[in-house]
Amino acid sequence: METRFQALVVEKTQDQKFERSIKERSIDDLPPGELLVRVRYSSLNYKDALSATGHPGVTRNFPHTPGIDAAGEVVSASDGSFQPGAAVIVTGYDLGMETDGGYAQYIRIPSAWAVPLPEGLTLRESMALGTAGFTAALSVLSLVKAGVRPEQGDVLVTGATGGVGSIAVSILARAGYRVVAATGKTTEESFLYGLGAAEVLPREQVIAGGERPLMKERWAGVVDVAGGPTLAAALKATRYGGCVTCCGLVSSPELTLNVYPFILRGVSLQGIDSVQCPAPLRREVWGKLAGEWKPPKLEELSCEVELNALEREIQAILAGALRGRVVVRLP
Structure with missing residues (x-):
């Protein structure tokens, strides 16, 4: 397994401003947790834009990787909660706030934060929803x-x-x-x-x-x-x-x-609180989104950008000029 990966990193400068750049990180840099996930897609939310610009109401500790949503495959689960290769969705809790988030090729999190990808959704579709x-x-x-x-x-x-x-x-x-x-x-x-x-x-x-x-x-x-x-x-x-x-x-x-x-x-x-929502309710809601409530025009609701093209979308959502959803594809 590769041990180096790409991530969007937000850093505070000496004059108390914030800079965003794509950097190489090591898996050893990730926070503790039972679950290591190879992220394939994330998405852009208003909270992500605030974190990316250093808003103290979202993130206080820097350097930091935003991204409150992530979808990908399990690399390892030290507690046996998931099999390697299992497709999972991670949203809410502390992801992308003080815990390094989905704007990176890898995340490490508590296993309780992950939900199995339900049948009827692809990883990309799950992040078009996010x-x-x-x-x-x-x-x-x-x-x-x-x-x-x-x-x-x-x-x-x-x-x-x-x-x-x-x-x-x-x-x-x-x-x-x-x-x-x-x-x-x-x-x-x-x-x-x-x-x-x-x-x-x-x-x-x-x-x-x-x-x-x-x-x-x-x-x-x-x-x-x-x-x-x-x-x-x-x-x-x-x-x-x-x-x-x-x-x-x-x-x-x-x-x-x-x-x-x-x-x-x-x-x-x-x-309505989506951050600390209990796991059984999370699974119920994602099941509905994969089935009877799946938007029929999900592709039309979203556009896709790569990590290195995210800056324009961050500015757009801060200005209230964004329509629908932005899916972030990890390289």
């Missing part, structure tokens, strides 16, 4: 478990052109829901209709009237990635007994809201 797809599926599953059914009315997806939003639109449409996609990018209507959206609204239209204590009932359920005023307005416009899931803060981490949606309409607000 944490974004996993989070979208967790959100949809929460709506289903809350009793939100297709015949009850429209389901709103905010931030619909992003990674989580675009996959949520696709999953919900495939599951038979009438999906209303909200976006600040009015030029992306055809993209969203192509994913299965029945209606596309400008973000401002969703928020309009949000200053009122309650808004006219419209949504049977909501998948929100925006937070802030968008989430508040969505809650105020959700129908009696509806469910709103919250998984992001693209607009704001703040939520200014009264209790009326909860005590007058019985609306529930469900937080």
